[in-house]
Structures are given as C-alpha cells and as structure tokens.
Amino acid sequence: MKPYYLTTPIYYASGEPHIGHAYTTILTDTLARYRRQMGSQVEFLTGTDEHGQKMKEAATQKSMHPKELADKMAKNFKEAWVGLDISFDRFIRTTEDAHVDVVQNILNRLWEKQEIYADNYSGWYCIHEERYWTSREVGEEHVCPDCHRPVEYIEEKNYFFRMGKYQEKLLEHINNNPNWIVPETRRNEVLGFLNQPLEDLSISRPKTRLDWGITLPFDESHVCYVWVDALFSYVTGASFPSTQSKTLKNYCWPADLQVVGKDILTTHAVYWPTLLMASDLPLPKKILAHGWWLSKKTKMSKSIGNVIDPLQLREKYGTDAVRWYLLRDMRTGSDATFTEERFATRYEELANVLGNLASRTTSMVIKYRAGRLSEEIETELGEEIEQTLDNFQKHMDKLQVHSALGLAMDLARKTNVYIDKKEPWALAKDPDRTNSLDTVLGTLVRILTVLTTLLSPVMPEKMGALAKHIGLDKIPTFEDLNLALTTRSTLKSGAPLFPRDHL
Numbered sequence: 491m492k493p494y495y496l497t498t499p500i501y502y503a504s505g506e507p508h509i510g511h512a513y514t515t516i517l518t519d520t521l522a523r524y525r526r527q528m529g530s531q532v533e534f535l536t537g538t539d540e541h542g543q544k545m546k547e548a549a550t551q552k553s554m555h556p557k558e559l560a561d562k563m564a565k566n567f568k569e570a571w572v573g574l575d576i577s578f579d580r581f582i583r584t585t586e587d588a589h590v591d592v593v594q595n596i597l598n599r600l601w602e603k604q605e606i607y608a609d610n611y612s613g614w615y616c617i618h619e620e621r622y623w624t625s626r627e628v629g630e631e632h633v634c635p636d637c638h639r640p641v642e643y644i645e646e647k648n649y650f651f652r653m654g655k656y657q658e659k660l661l662e663h664i665n666n667n668p669n670w671i672v673p674e675t676r677r678n679e680v681l682g683f684l685n686q687p688l689e690d691l692s693i694s695r696p697k698t699r700l701d702w703g704i705t706l707p708f709d710e711s712h713v714c715y716v717w718v719d720a721l722f723s724y725v726t727g728a729s730f731p732s733t734q735s736k737t738l739k740n741y742c743w744p745a746d747l748q749v750v751g752k753d754i755l756t757t758h759a760v761y762w763p764t765l766l767m768a769s770d771l772p773l774p775k776k777i778l779a780h781g782w783w784l785s786k787k788t789k790m791s792k793s794i795g796n797v798i799d800p801l802q803l804r805e806k807y808g809t810d811a812v813r814w815y816l817l818r819d820m821r822t823g824s825d826a827t828f829t830e831e832r833f834a835t836r837y838e839e840l841a842n843v844l845g846n847l848a849s850r851t852t853s854m855v856i857k858y859r860a861g862r863l864s865e866e867i868e869t870e871l872g873e874e875i876e877q878t879l880d881n882f883q884k885h886m887d888k889l890q891v892h893s894a895l896g897l898a899m900d901l902a903r904k905t906n907v908y909i910d911k912k913e914p915w916a917l918a919k920d921p922d923r924t925n926s927l928d929t930v931l932g933t934l935v936r937i938l939t940v941l942t943t944l945l946s947p948v949m950p951e952k953m954g955a956l957a958k959h960i961g962l963d964k965i966p967t968f969e970d971l972n973l974a975l976t977t978r979s980t981l982k983s984g985a986p987l988f989p990r991d992h993l
C-alpha cells in the first residue's frame with residue numbers, strides 16, 4: 491500500500507534556517523508522527539532549493555561557488571532539523587543528479603507534447619523574487635510589489651508553459667474539492683486570483699543572465715526557472731522513476747498533504763497543479779497553507795533581518811518546549827506574533843499543568859503504593875477521556891493542530907482539579923477508603939497514559955520520558971491504548987519534565 495506522503499516546502503539554501511522554517515517543519519513533523527501513531531506507513535519529505543538567482547547572488551556575496559554554499563546550507567538545515575527532532579524520511583537537494591534527471595525528463599515530455607513553446611519576452615523582472623511583473627503591477631516607481639526592490643526592464647527569449655489553458659480545469663478541481671486547499675480563507679485567495687485570466691508561465695532563464703540551474707534538455711542556452719525545478723522535487727522525492735531507475739519501487743506520488751506558508755500558495759495551488767496536469771501526473775490530495783510568524787508586526791524574514799534562531803531558544807528551553815510553543819500559540823492557518831513573553835506563558839502551562847500533574851501522580855503512586863497500581867481497578871473520568879480522544883483526532887484530521895493540543899491540555903487541567911477535589915492524601919490516611927485511593931491513582935495514571943499518546947507527536951522526547959516514569963516501555967499507539975492501561979511495570983520518579991528554573 492502507498493505510504494501517507496507529506497512534504498514541507500523545499501527551503502532556499504541561500505540563508506540559514508529560522509523560526510518560520512522551523513514552524514512549517516515542526517507542524518509537518520507533528521502530522522507525520524500523528525499518522526504513524528494512527529498506524530499508517532509514512533513518507534515525510536523536506537529539503538533545500540539550491541538553484542536560481544537568489545542562490546547565485548548569496549554565493550557571490552560570500553565569495554563562494556553556489557554549490558559550495560548549497561553544501562554548507564543543506565548541512566545546516568539538516569542539523570537544525572535533527573536538533574528539533576524532525577523525523578523526516580528523505581531530505582532532497584535540488585542539485586542531486588536524480589532530481590536533475592527527473593526535471594529534464596519531465597521537461598522533455600512537456601516539450602514533446604507542445605505544452606512548452608518559445609517566445610520573446612519583454613517586461614519587468616524582480617531579481618530578488620525571481621519573477622516577472624506587469625507594468626501595472628510595478629507602477630510608476632518601478633518597484634516589486636512583493637519585496638519593494640527596484641525591478642529591471644528586460645527583453646529576452648523565453649520558454650513558456652501553456653498554463654493559461656488549464657485555468658478552467660483547475661477552477662473545476664478547486665470547486666469540486668472544497669477541502670483541497672485549507673483553511674478556507676486561503677482557498678478563497680486562490681479563487682480570487684483565478685478570477686483574472688491565467689497567463690502562460692515563463693519557465694526558463696537565458697544562461698547569459700543566469701547559469702546556475704538545470705539546463706533545458708531541448709535548449710542548452712537556457713536553464714529551468716527555479717520554481718519549476720523546485721516544485722518537481724516533490725515528485726523526485728516520491729521516488730519518481732528516472733532514466734537511471736525505471737522501476738516504480740517506493741513510488742509514492744501523489745502527496746497526501748503538502749504543507750506550505752501562505753507566501754507560496756500561488757506557486758503551489760496554481761503553477762504546481764497545472765504543471766502536473768500537463769505532465770499527466772495526479773494532483774496532491776491536500777494543500778495546507780499556514781500563516782506567518784510575525785515579529786513586531788512584520789513578517790519574520792531573512793531579508794528584513796528580524797528572524798529568531800530556533801536553535802538558540804532550544805538551548806534555553808529544550809526542543810519540545812519550542813515545538814509546543816510554535817504549534818500551540820498559532821492557530822493553524824492564521825498569523826501569530828512571536829514574543830518571549832508568550833513563549834514563557836506557554837512554558838508555564840507545560841510546567842504548571844502537565845509537568846505538575848505528572849510529578850504529583852508519580853510521587854503519590856510511589857509514596858502510597860510503592861510504585862505499583864492495583865489491578866482491575868475501576869477508573870473515573872471515563873467520559874472525559876473518551877471525548878478528548880475523539881475530539882483530538884477530529885481536530886488533527888482537520889489539521890487544526892492548535893485546538894487538538896488545547897484539548898489535551900484541558901484534560902490535564904481538569905485532572906489537576908480532580909486531584910484537588912479527591913484529596914488522595916486524605917484518602918491515604920483512611921484505611922476504610924483504600925479502594926477509593928486506588929481508583930484515584932488508577933485514573934491519574936490512565937490519563938497520563940492517554941496524554942503521552944496524544945502529545946507525543948508534538949513533544950516526542952518529553953512524552954518518551956513521561957512514559958518511562960509511568961512504567962511503560964514505549965508510547966502506546968491509539969490502537970494500543972487500552973492494552974497499555976493494564977500492562978505496565980513499576981512507576982519511577984524522574985527529573986521534572988519541565989523545570990521551572992528556565993522561567
């Protein structure tokens with residue numbers, strides 16, 4: 491059976507990874523881990539986008555060859571992802587031979603099918619954004635509408651993809667599949683964009699202007715436009731058969747989910763599906779376009795210079811706290827503002843609600859029952875647990891990760907209230923109420939077990955530690971949850987999960 495295939499964008503290797511990249515990657519990782527826990531086989535792709543003008547410029551500034559810079563940055567991205575516990579299965583680099591081969595093959599196919607034609611182009615071009623603009627878009631000041639840098643007027647031969655002819659087919663697909671682009675606000679943006687006639691897409695750059703890219707198989711004097719090159723890396727990453735490997739072994743296109751930021755929605759929801767239609771390849775099943783992390787009300791970005799280094803935060807608070815903050819504090823799909831105060835508030839929630847519940851529970855089971863739960867004990871709060879499990883999965887399946895995490899934390903909060911109400915320390919003093927104490931302790935451990943399952947996709951390391959404290963040898967999958975409630979070894983106390991001295 492084909493694995494559940496999901497992807498992050500293929501990030502530009504022209505700069506260091508920052509918190510925005512980390513957010514998308516942690517979000518995708520959490521969804522990948524959730525799928526694995528639901529019993530699916532998963533293929534998770536991330537990687538670096540290493541061709542194009544931006545890459546060439548960044549390398550020139552550093553007096554490096556673009557490939558040398560790409561090697562360095564691909565390593566930095568990979569290290570950042572390992573540091574943030576990202577469970578990617580494949581890291582693709584667009585300079586890999588296998589990818590160059592796939593792109594040339596597909597371009598050839600499109601050329602033979604006359605989906606690509608040569609024409610002269612004259613108009614405005616933004617080097618930084620690597621795209622053409624119309625006179626109306628650049629206005630009288632002649633600046634790029636996206637990055638506000640001056641644009642250049644150019645005249646050159648270009649190859650064009652007949653994108654315009656797929657407009658109706660794409661509209662039909664979006665209209666027939668209301669959940670193809672989520673959230674709905676982003677879907678509406680794409681529909682708005684498609685209200686205008688869709689133009690053909692320039693897919694080449696003359697080597698006289700830019701030589702750092704994949705050579706067109708039908709014209710040696712041009713390279714492929716970096717966006718077309720990078721988009722097809724999703725197909726290469728799915729083990730698309732190339733001229734070297736003709737087999738369909740491990741081939742897993744189409745993607746089940748492609749996660750991107752809202753800045754690159756048009757390329758993913760318009761260029762990409764139309765290129766796939768022309769190549770006779772199926773479309774991805776779903777596109778999730780999330781919002782931006784802002785810093786002082788502006789988008790965090792390399793060029794603005796207001797970015798936050800995710801690895802620095804990790805050193806201070808730990809990997810899982812970074813993962814928690816980013817996913818819990820941003821409504822999946824909307825923008826959010828990054829502040830250290832919000833970070834501290836979210837960390838407090840981990841320490842005071844979840845960490846506190848875990849340490850109270852383990853220390854009571856150790857103190858009153860020498861770390862052993864009595865067997866076949868009735869537990870309470872069954873309905874709350876079932877409802878949380880059910881709603882958590884519903885929210886995750888709708889990709890509303892922030893609300894799923896909120897539900898798990900609510901269960902932990904309610905359980906702390908339950909402890910205060912039941913006063914197990916009073917029950918322990920009363921020999922007539924032994925059963926009641928066992929029920930309370932059993933309930934607490936049962937809930938912590940459920941919480942390890944719910945929260946391990948976002949906090950794999952801490953939930954692994956919690957599972958050990960409560961006597962489990964591994965975090966149960968959703969299916970194993972019932973079994974895991976009865977089979978466990980002695981509970982052990984351990985270091986606090988979320989030490990308060992970080993605050």
Ligand code: ME8
Nearest residue numbers: 499500501502510511514539720721751782783790
């Ligand atoms: O666009 N908030 O790469 P890129 C949230 N190479 N997410 C952010 C963010 C922010 N402030 N800043 C960046 C490219 N991101 C192309 C992609 S895909 C075939 C080619 C995340 O390095 C977000 O996912 O500029 C955004 O879409 C992506 O990084 C852009 O990364």
